[in-house]
Amino acid sequence: QTSDVIHYFLMKDQEKIPVRRADLVKHVMKEYRNIYPEIMKRASRVFEEGFGFKIVEIDTKNHVYVLINKLETAEGAPAINSCHPKMGLLFVILSVVFMKGGAVREIVIWNTLKKLRIDPGEKHRELGDVKKMVTEKFVRQRYLEYVRIPHTDPVEYEFRWGQRANVELHEQEPQAWPQQYREAHGPPPSTPASSQPSTSSHR
Template identity: 60%
Template sequence: SALLKVNTSASQLPLNRSQVSLDEDDEAANFSQITSSQVQRARENFTPDQIDRKVAEVVQFILIKDQKKIPIRRADIGKHVIKEYKAIYTEIMNRVCRKFDQVFGLKLVEIDPKSHIYILINKLEPIHGEPVSMRPGNPKTGLLFVILSVIFMKGGVIKENLVWNTLKKLRVDPGEKHDEFGDVKKVVTDEFVRQKYLEYVKIPHTEPVEYEFRWGLRAEKEVSKLKLLEFVGELFDQDPQSWTQQFREASAAETSSQRA
């Protein structure tokens, strides 16, 4: 599949990390304590029309949240939309997934089963030979695609200096305000990280402190490594298969995503 072209809005950020974990624990407990009799009672209490409306509300909520590509937490769906329908959450979400699939050509994917975090990805095939992320009109995804390419070609993890040096060669200096991207470093280390396209991790025992980049969970779900390798091949005028290791990894990833 390919990078999604819908753009987004942040979910509310909790006050602190301890509050986040408490909220998640409470929310997980609430869902795990639902009994089959509560499910049955909920089905009897709500009319088919009411459930239809609730499904539509959840779809709207997710579409709005996805505008900034910020991953969507089950806790937020439960708190802000599902509310008293929580006993039939699974039933509602199954219908929400079908609605995204049949109406929008989108797939709702749970990228973190432990914390129950969802993203929307584009199921539609990109135009042949043209990576979706590199189409004109969305320069940030072009920037992201370059960074993901460098990480992939260098074995899946790279020090941040290599990213900044690569961008400088493309006349995008992380130390200067860019006309298109604004604060480049913030876009890469904050926005792309919050959207789960990149992971930006501190390297232990480094002085001064150093960081490294990896692909994030959303990139693993949305970005075709084979298409990315084709892009790199076109860039360097080489056959993608000339990078043997990367081609093997990309082909394996493609086969596994087709099975899924």
Template identity: 55%
Template structure:
């Protein structure tokens, strides 16, 4: 009965939670029955559309919401949502070497994570993107050595020792503070939260969900061994962060 009522319901422009719940409430037998009523070519087309959508969204490294997938791609094919996303995930893995991973089960957000062998640092092109990864690795390493969280002021001081001043526009990173507190946070590499009961307000950084999926403690430990400043030890004050340095995420 619920399935029939949904079939007569609103069109694909609706992106409300009941539609999302419906998309995941189908049993395997229901999904199979729904597939039998659809053209295989049309289902394959939806799979291709979803793969393209996920690849485009991933370019900005912003987590992908399930609600957006339903609204912009799945539309009237909600009854076979689980099958479409399963096939899309298989294509991403086999063709592109990417794995679709849910990083927030509560809000149903996803990222694509590479499952290909990681490139060595020396083989990476030292462009602006690689330099940003180097900066991110330095920050993640510092947070790791501080128990996975550190005050904002401590992170800025650590970067100053590496001659990357958050208050001065950098020739490679541009607005460093904006890059760290907005771009890296939006991409889920970092979390940036106010520390409770602080007046004036103080903030801290923590590892984000994407960083936890894309790197490992062993990689960070290897990097920390190369950069004394990350552990807060001496010897880091005269070190300068160069383009591409440490970008082995």
């Protein structure tokens, strides 16, 4: 059962999807649920000693876990691979939220991306549906929180750091982050998107 748990974590980690204890018990442990703590302890030991990963519980109320690369965080490097275009996009958003004090209206994020020639209202040749990725995928992965702002009419939303971002980045100094941070707050980069900018970014 330990090997099945390890495989399940690795499979979920490919898409950066957090693992819920309820799903582990239902789909993996099944009749072994009574020894759940022991199986998790063994899996954690294998990950740490064999893979250099650590199982971290990011939501103690709902028992949600993610894998963190101990080797990268020990060296002071972000656990998020910013070389990937999608992760680069995530770094831009996280940096804006950080600099704005922890919460940013979504219109600020969309305007920032437009300065980088990434229009959330248009399909990007590398990123695809940007708005869906930011408001759904990154939220599902627990990198971002997408929260409705109370008493707004029409309804407005804001972004915050998600539980996974807090664990992987520890809100470290933005100066230690990669080029995406500087691009988010400097002149637009020369890399063009696949489409012309539009004037709106409706949900």
